[in-house]
Amino acid sequence: MLREDRETRSIDARIERHLADRVDGEQHWMARKSLYETGFALVSYVLPQDVKERLDEEMAALIDAQSIRRDMRFAQTGNSPRKMRNVSAADIHQHNGPVRELYDSPALRGALSAVAGEDVLTCPYAPEHYVITHLERPGDTHGWHWDDYSFGVIYVAEVPDVELGGFVQTVPNTVWDKSNPRVFQNLVDNPIVSYSLRPGDMYLLRTDTTLHRVHPVETGGRRTIVNMAFAAERDLSKEIDHETMEELFHV
Ligand SMILES: O=C(O)CCC(=O)C(=O)O
Ligand SMILES: [Fe+2]
Structure with a gap:
């Protein structure tokens, strides 16, 4: 395909074509097995390289122009820390670029549904559609938490070598009791699984039943x-x- 075609086609059209040409049932099946067994599935194969490049570019631009530094703790997740820079859903929506196009892509939702074994639907609450998170200072982390909806899809634009931290840790099959989250008890009672990722990776997580965090960066x-x-x-x-x-974004 000509370079101009790759750059001008919609993200949805590019994913649809990529899925038809390059992805087979076996890849979805392997991911589905992993999701069922561990609550985590690597789905990097769903996106073509040119879509990843468009995402990387927009994310870097938004971090530079519109990110806000946070340093908070949340009682609902056992006072775990959030030390990071964020671009909010409202700002991503307003920018109206590749991330928003990706979120709205029926081809993406179709592929995710094939992996999940059930319909993966647009989240009914717009402020949770997407958030960009950037870790940059020593100790920056997205601390232990669960999320409100069943599925999180995380596209990784930039990630350090595992020796500099920033890897994902999960505790599958756990329950979020917001009034008594018992995060440390969950950690003590269950095995923790850790995943190192590479730039261009994307993973699907059962975020409502998988306690998870990003290990602090060095x-x-x-x-x-x-x-x-x-x-x-x-x-x-x-x-x-x-x-x-709401505490994070004052929405
Ligand atoms: O940064 C990650 O890999 C996970 C992000 C996450 O858990 C979240 O934004 O809720
Ligand atoms: Fe999360």
Whole structure:
């Protein structure tokens, strides 16, 4: 395909073509098995390289122009820290670029549904659609937490070598009791699984039943991701209070 074609086609059209040409049922099946067994599945194969490059470019520009530094702790997740720079969903929406296009892509949701074995739906709460998170200072971390909706899809634009931290840690099959999160008890009672990632990776996580964090980065470690939240059918009838999100973004 001509370079201009790759650059001008919509993200959705590029993913659709890539899935038809390059992705087979076996890849989805391996990911589905991993998601069922561990709550985590690497789905990097769903995106073509040119889409990844468009995401990387927009994310770097938004971090430079519109990110806000946070240093907070949340009682609802056992006072775990958030030390990071963020670009909010409102600013990503307003910028109206590749990240928003990716989130809205029916081809992406179709591939994710094939992996999940159930419909992966747009999240009913717009401030959780997407958030960009950048770790840049020693000790920066996205501390232990669960998320409100069933699925998180995390695209990794930038991540340091594992020796500089910034790897993902999970505790599958855990339950978020917002009034008594018992994070440390969950860590003591269960095995923790750790994943090192590379730039251009994307993973699908059962974020409502998988306690997870990003290990703090060391000096020189830089990490940039976009987290996109998607719902399952069962989420649509749940009462969700969005409190940690509201504290973070004053939405
Ligand atoms: O940075 C990551 O890999 C995970 C992000 C995450 O858990 C979140 O944004 O809720
Ligand atoms: Fe999360």
